[in-house]
Amino acid sequence: MIAALAVTAAFAVVAGFAVTQNDSGDASPVSQVSAEAKTKAATVLTQPYTKPDLVLTDTTGKKFDLRERTKGRPTLIYFGYTHCPDVCPLTMSNLSIARKQLPEADQDKLQVVFVTTDPERDTAAELAKWLPSAGDPSFIGLTGDFPTIQAGARQIGIGIDAPKKEKNGTVTSMHGAQVVAFSPKTDQGYVLYGEDTTADEWAADLPKLIKGEKP
Numbered sequence: 001m002i003a004a005l006a007v008t009a010a011f012a013v014v015a016g017f018a019v020t021q022n023d024s025g026d027a028s029p030v031s032q033v034s035a036e037a038k039t040k041a042a043t044v045l046t047q048p049y050t051k052p053d054l055v056l057t058d059t060t061g062k063k064f065d066l067r068e069r070t071k072g073r074p075t076l077i078y079f080g081y082t083h084c085p086d087v088c089p090l091t092m093s094n095l096s097i098a099r100k101q102l103p104e105a106d107q108d109k110l111q112v113v114f115v116t117t118d119p120e121r122d123t124a125a126e127l128a129k130w131l132p133s134a135g136d137p138s139f140i141g142l143t144g145d146f147p148t149i150q151a152g153a154r155q156i157g158i159g160i161d162a163p164k165k166e167k168n169g170t171v172t173s174m175h176g177a178q179v180v181a182f183s184p185k186t187d188q189g190y191v192l193y194g195e196d197t198t199a200d201e202w203a204a205d206l207p208k209l210i211k212g213e214k215p
Contacts, residue, residue, distance in 0.1 A: 041201035042191050042215040049189035051182055052077070052152035056115065056144035059128035064142055066113065066152075067187070074210040075111040075182040077189070079153050079160055079175050081118035082130040087177050087195045092135030095179075098202030099136060106210050109184070112139045115152070117160045117175040119143045156180050156189050185212035 054066040066077075076095065080088035095112055102110065114131060116122035122130075127141030143149075146162050153160050158176030165171050177195035182188060191209065193202075205215040 040204075040215070041193055041197040042205055043193070044191055044214050045189065048183075048186070049156040049180060051075075051187050051189065052155040054115070054142070054144075054148065054152040056142040056148065056152075057124050059124050059131065059141045061124045064140070066142075070111050070113070070182070071187060072184050073111045074109055074184045074212065075113060076179050076209075077113045077115065077156065077182065078179045079115045079117050079149070079158055080177075081116050081163070081173055081175065082122050082126060082134070083118065083171065084173070084175075089134040091177070091179065091195060091197075092131070092139065094197065094199040094202055096136035096139070097199040098206055099138070101203045102206060102210070106207065107138070109210055110138075110206065112136070113142060114139055115142045115149060117149065117153075118163045118171070118173055119146055119149060120163065121171075181209045183212040184210070191215060 051067050051070070056064055056066070058064040078088075078091060080091070082088070092112075092114065099107055099110060099112070112135070114127070114135070116127065122141075122143050124141070124143055127143060131137070131139045131141045150160050150162075153176065158178055158180075159174065160176060161174040163171050163173045179193040179197070180189040181191040181193065183190050191205075191214070208215045
């Protein structure tokens with residue numbers, strides 16, 4: 001994965017994060033978003049995102065209204081896929097490690113939502129098997145039809161393309177590698193994290209994100 005950050009005065013452009021990646025791990029940066037100057041792992045957005053208007057299917061096969069079910073809860077949203085060779089499982093693992101360091105009450109508050117970018121392969125049952133091993137049993141896995149998922153991702157500045165099967169059998173999936181943190185106070189996505197965020201950095205920032213504070 002490749003990510004680059006250009007900072008000018010009080011503002012920055014976060015480049016990369018959205019990547020073209022196949023099952024063998026090849027990647028290249030493709031998109032940009034505007035944000036405040038990056039400090040440590042977090043990039044505080046100058047224009048927070050409205051939470052995506054998404055109704056998908058969770059790992060139990062039931063409908064999940066993202067806005068309704070996460071309202072007033074500290075929520076981290078990530079778009080990825082279970083066949084991702086590196087970044088997706090690493091991101092989920094780092095979040096799981098950091099979550100376990102929180103007090104139990106804060107663990108219960110935090111919502112981590114993994115939305116597949118490869119819904120043809122990532123069924124509800126597949127997500128139910130993958131998430132507990134790659135991340136944490138508390139993490140929410142969502143699947144659905146690709147156009148709905150793609151539209152929801154675009155609402156928070158994340159570009160994804162439909163998975164493409166290559167002649168050699170590998171599947172190319174372009175997906176944003178950002179994690180967007182939504183405040184429990186405003187339900188807006190106000191902090192952005194890249195794929196290089198470590199478990200220690202998550203552990204340092206999660207207590208503030210849970211309170212809706214700037215890290």
